[in-house]
Amino acid sequence: SYPGLPYTWSSRGPTLDGDWGVDLLAPGGAIAPVPEYTLRPHQRMNGTSMASPTACGGIALLLSALKAEQIPYSPYSVRRAAQNTAEPAEHLDPTGEGPGLLQVDLAYEKLLRDAQTPGELQHIDVTIRELGSARGIYLREPGATDRIATIGVRLTPRFPKNTSEEARQRYELPLSLSSTADWIETGEFLHLTSGGASLDVRVDPTDLKPGLHTGEVQAVDPEHPERGPLARVPVVVTVPMDVPISGQIAGTFEMSPGEIERQFIVVPDGANWMDVRLSRGAPGEKSRSNHADAERSYVLHTAQLEPGQVFETGTTEYRLAVRPGQAIVRSIPVVSGRTLELCLAQYWSSLEDSKLNYEVTFRGLTPSNSSISLRNDGGSVGLDVTAAVTDEVFRPHGSLTTSRQLLRPSDAEITALVGERDQLPGHGPTHELLLTYRFSQAGAGGVTPHLPALDELLYDAPVESYRWMIFDDNKRFAAAGDMYPAVVRLDQGEYVMRVSLRHVDPAVLKKYEAAPLALDRTLKNSVTINAYRSPADIAHGRPAISLKRLQRGETEKVWLADPGAAARHSGGNSGDLLMGRLFLVDQPAGHPGSRQHPIGFPMTYVIPPAATLEQSRTTPKETPAPSREERLQQS
Numbered sequence: 001s002y003p004g005l006p007y008t009w010s011s012r013g014p015t016l017d018g019d020w021g022v023d024l025l026a027p028g029g030a031i032a033p034v035p036e037y038t039l040r041p042h043q044r045m046n047g048t049s050m051a052s053p054t055a056c057g058g059i060a061l062l063l064s065a066l067k068a069e070q071i072p073y074s075p076y077s078v079r080r081a082a083q084n085t086a087e088p089a090e091h092l093d094p095t096g097e098g099p100g101l102l103q104v105d106l107a108y109e110k111l112l113r114d115a116q117t118p119g120e121l122q123h124i125d126v127t128i129r130e131l132g133s134a135r136g137i138y139l140r141e142p143g144a145t146d147r148i149a150t151i152g153v154r155l156t157p158r159f160p161k162n163t164s165e166e167a168r169q170r171y172e173l174p175l176s177l178s179s180t181a182d183w184i185e186t187g188e189f190l191h192l193t194s195g196g197a198s199l200d201v202r203v204d205p206t207d208l209k210p211g212l213h214t215g216e217v218q219a220v221d222p223e224h225p226e227r228g229p230l231a232r233v234p235v236v237v238t239v240p241m242d243v244p245i246s247g248q249i250a251g252t253f254e255m256s257p258g259e260i261e262r263q264f265i266v267v268p269d270g271a272n273w274m275d276v277r278l279s280r281g282a283p284g285e286k287s288r289s290n291h292a293d294a295e296r297s298y299v300l301h302t303a304q305l306e307p308g309q310v311f312e313t314g315t316t317e318y319r320l321a322v323r324p325g326q327a328i329v330r331s332i333p334v335v336s337g338r339t340l341e342l343c344l345a346q347y348w349s350s351l352e353d354s355k356l357n358y359e360v361t362f363r364g365l366t367p368s369n370s371s372i373s374l375r376n377d378g379g380s381v382g383l384d385v386t387a388a389v390t391d392e393v394f395r396p397h398g399s400l401t402t403s404r405q406l407l408r409p410s411d412a413e414i415t416a417l418v419g420e421r422d423q424l425p426g427h428g429p430t431h432e433l434l435l436t437y438r439f440s441q442a443g444a445g446g447v448t449p450h451l452p453a454l455d456e457l458l459y460d461a462p463v464e465s466y467r468w469m470i471f472d473d474n475k476r477f478a479a480a481g482d483m484y485p486a487v488v489r490l491d492q493g494e495y496v497m498r499v500s501l502r503h504v505d506p507a508v509l510k511k512y513e514a515a516p517l518a519l520d521r522t523l524k525n526s527v528t529i530n531a532y533r534s535p536a537d538i539a540h541g542r543p544a545i546s547l548k549r550l551q552r553g554e555t556e557k558v559w560l561a562d563p564g565a566a567a568r569h570s571g572g573n574s575g576d577l578l579m580g581r582l583f584l585v586d587q588p589a590g591h592p593g594s595r596q597h598p599i600g601f602p603m604t605y606v607i608p609p610a611a612t613l614e615q616s617r618t619t620p621k622e623t624p625a626p627s628r629e630e631r632l633q634q635s
Contacts, residue, residue, distance in 0.1 A: 003090040005258040006097070007046055008299055008348045012260070013095035014236045016305065018128070018136025022098035024082055025089065026055040058082075058104040065108055071115050076123035076158070081107040081114075084228030091259065093214045095236065114227050119173045123158045124192070124219070124231040136216075136234030137203060140305065140339050142266050145239055148204045153233050155219065156196035168194040175230065176222040181215030183208060184235050190219065205237045212262055213237045238264040240339055247271065247362040247389045255296070255346040255354045263342045265360070267304075267334045270388020272364035274334050275593030276300060276342075278320065279327040279357045295321045297350035301343040304335055310456055319347070322356070331594030334362070336388075361593070362389050365550065365584040367601060372560065372582055374605040376567075380535050380559040385584055387550035394550045396531035396558055398582035398603055403572035405519040409499075411436040412513040414506050424504050430464065433509035435499040437517045441490045448520040449497055450485035453512070457483055463509070465502035470495055485520075520579075524571030529582065529603065531558040547586070567607055578605040 006012075007028055013021020028051035033042050059078060066073045085107045086100035114120050128134040128151060137153075139145050155175075159168060171194040177186050185202040201217055217233035243249055247268055253261050267274075278298065297319065304314035316332050334340055346354060368384040375381055385394065416429045423429055441447065454466050461483065470478040472493055479488035497517065503509050530544035537543075538561045550556060560582075572578055581600030 004101075005089070005091065005348070008258060008260070008345050009047070010096075012262075014136065014138050014234065016138075016311065017134040018131065018138035018234055018236065020094045020098050020136070020234050022094070022096065023079070024055055024086060024099070025097045025101045026051040026058070028054075030054070055102055058102050058107075061104055062108055062111065066111060069112070071112060072121065073111060073115070074121040074123075074160075077111065077114075077120050078107075079123075080120075080228070080230070081110040085110050093212070094216070094234065095212070095214060096260075110227075114224070117221065117224055117227060119157070119171070119192075119221075119230060120227075122171075125154075125156045125158055126231060126233050127154045127156065128152070129154065136236065137201060138234075139203065139205060139237045140264075142240070142337065142339065145205050145237055148202065148206065150200055150202045152198055153201055153217070154196055154198050155190070155192055155231055157192065157194060159194070173230075174222060175219040176225070177217060177219055179215060179217050179235075181213070181235070183213070183237075184215045184217060186217050189222075192219075201233060201235070203235060203237065205239060208237060208239045210239045210241045210264065212264070213239065238339060238341070240264045240266040243268050243362070248360065250357070250359040253344060253356050253358070255298070255344075255356050257346050257351055257353075258348040260343055260345040265340045265342060267336045267338060267340050268362050268389050269336050270364065270366045270386060271334060271336050271362035272366060273331055273362075273594065273597050274340075275329055275331050275361045275363060276302075277327055277329045277357075277359040277361075277593070278322055278344075279359075280322050280324045281355065281357075295323050295350075296352075296354045296356075297321050297347035298356060299343070299345045299347060300330060301345075302332055302334075303341045303343075304338050306335060306338070310458075310460065312456070329593045331598045333598050336366070363392065363585070363593075364389060364597060365392050365394060367582075367584065370601055372601060372603045374529070374560055374603065375562050376606055376608045378562050378564070380532075380538055380561050382557060382559050383531075384555055384557055385550070386555045387552050389552065391549060391551055392585050393587055394545075394548045394556060394584060395586035396545060396582065396584050397586070398529040398580055398600065400527040400529065400563070400567065400570070400578040400580035400603065400605055401523055402579045403521050403523055403570070404577040404579060405439070405521070405573070406575075406577070407437050407439060407517045407519065408514055409435040409517070410438050414509050414513075416506075417502075427504045430502050430504050431506045431509055433501040433503075433512060435501070435512070435515065435517075437497040437499070438494070439497070439519060440494055441492055444489070444491045446487040446489050446522060448485050448487050448518075449479075449481070450518055450520075451499065451512075451515050452518050453515055454483055454501075455485060463501045463503045463512075465500065468497060468499040470497045523578070525566075525569060527563045527566045527570050527578065527580070527605075529560060529563060529580070531560055533558065535559055563605060567605055568610070572607050574607050574609050576607050578607060579603070 015021045029046045030050040032045045034040060062078060082102055083099040085103050087103055088100040089097050126135055128137060130152060137151055157171060173192040175190045175192055177188055177190055179186055183204045187199055190197050190199055215235045218229040219231040220229055221227050241249060241263060243265060300318045300320060302316050306314045318330055320328055322328055344358060366386045366388050372381060412435050414431055414433050416431050454461060466483045469480045472478050472495055478490060501509055501512055532538050532544055538559060545558060567578060580603045582603045583596045583600045585596045587595040
């Protein structure tokens with residue numbers, strides 16, 4: 001038997017702003033009714049779709065009992081009771097379970113006992129301004145985890161809008177402070193009033209071992225400590241492993257179904273991808289059985305937090321089946337100098353324990369510019385390329401494969417929506433900005449329409465809703481989409497695209513009245529980009545650079561030429577932005593892992609206006625011979 005654990009796909013914390021990321025744990029497997037088209041009355045289902053209704057059902061029982069007994073409560077007191085009476089699970093930390101598994105009976109007893117205690121109905125906000133108004137302390141990146149930090153925290157009670165000024169003035173709550181870890185220190189007492197109060201938290205990670213470390217500062221009513229924490233300040237520190245000068249790390253995990261191993265590594269300077277090799281059994285051991293039951297299913301998940309980027313930007317995930325004696329390699333892009341989380345888990349339904357070997361090799365050549373803009377005036381762009389981590393085979397090559405056409409809207413209209421469902425309580429009607437774009441499709445093929453200003457912004461979006469629809473010139477529906485760019489196939493013809501943006505404040509929508517629409521298409525003819533040793537080599541038409549082995553620490557200078565006529569004949573139009581990727585490494589066939597960077601370095605080029613000299617250059621017209629009458633007249 002195995003201990004109760006969250007499913008392998010369940011989210012773990014912490015959140016980007018330092019909260020645990022999990023508020024409560026609830027059973028996530030159940031026998032559930034399913035639609036009739038499945039031809040069965042019910043089936044077993046797993047995940048948040050089961051855990052959420054289980055938790056909601058438990059809270060519904062609490063609310064029903066409190067109303068029947070006429071016990072005062074608020075959303076905050078119910079949440080606090082559920083969290084402070086939850087039962088922690090084995091083998092989990094707060095980033096995986098929050099305070100623990102919901103216990104409805106204990107939560108009800110707490111709500112009955114504490115209903116009349118001071119501050120029970122109020123929530124206490126935790127805010128850390130120096131960390132961007134974070135809800136907790138999260139020390140993750142280099143420079144933050146190797147020194148002692150003292151961080152100011154603000155606690156502020158939250159009152160309902162109808163709370164009188166007199167009640168706010170009377171609010172006073174003495175709090176006793178403590179920490180759950182010896183590397184976290186704070187004061188002993190805090191006097192909280194309606195205006196809030198501040199405390200300092202001292203975090204000393206200098207003696208912590210590599211890995212994930214969690215703790216929290218708890219604020220408790222000293223007269224009624226049985227109430228449990230009235231406010232919590234989560235503290236998370238990730239201490240990275242040391243990476244040797246070779247850029248390689250390795251190890252072995254004893255894996256059980258559902259368990260997750262999390263490791264943290266600071267990516268060496270100059271590395272821009274890594275090869276992760278997974279194998280079963282002792283390294284080099286041959287499999288004794290090729291039967292399917294000898295396989296184990298694993299999840300490989302990596303995450304890096306990049307400033308200003310959504311979380312998905314720095315994550316990759318693979319589900320892999322590995323047999324004894326088998327080795328699987330996956331190559332993953334990384335950002336040098338930042339902390340990488342490497343997670344390995346044996347899938348929850350892949351039973352029986354196993355041993356999993358892992359080897360991580362950091363690789364890559366580093367260009368002086370990670371994003372390259374090619375010149376369109378006949379000049380060339382110089383790049384310094386350095387082998388900072390290990391020896392690499394250097395062969396710069398790339399291509400421009402996509403054109404981007406930019407359009408401004410032909411019409412923009414903001415209206416207030418009058419439907420009942422479009423009224424936001426306390427704020428009035430939702431407003432809609434309807435943008436209209438018109439474009440031509442020269443031939444049948446794929447096109448990716450999107451607004452670059454709002455790409456992939458979901459929870460962080462400045463608007464409440466972002467949807468679009470495309471219609472042909474007969475007003476027939478052709479395609480639809482949202483903030484996630486996707487390829488749609490369109491036939492040759494004229495099209496109208498309407499984009500709907502919604503927000504309660506029309507002033508927010510007004511900022512997007514002239515938002516450019518991007519139409520991305522695959523070029524008919526990709527444009528090959530080669531690298532040369534000097535601008536003189538380009539001017540004299542000498543051969544491009546082929547292969548060269550760069551030793552660790554060596555730097556090579558290369559030049560990229562204006563693609564010129566090749567870009568003009570690629571299928572794009574003047575003014576279009578051509579986009580592609582540049583690759584710097586080319587290992588021989590059979591090399592374990594990727595032969596080159598998994599995604600390459602972005603490269604762009606703007607097609608210049610057509611050459612007017614060629615357009616105006618025509619064959620001189622021959623002067624026709626004068627007629628007989630004209631010759632007589634001239635004489």
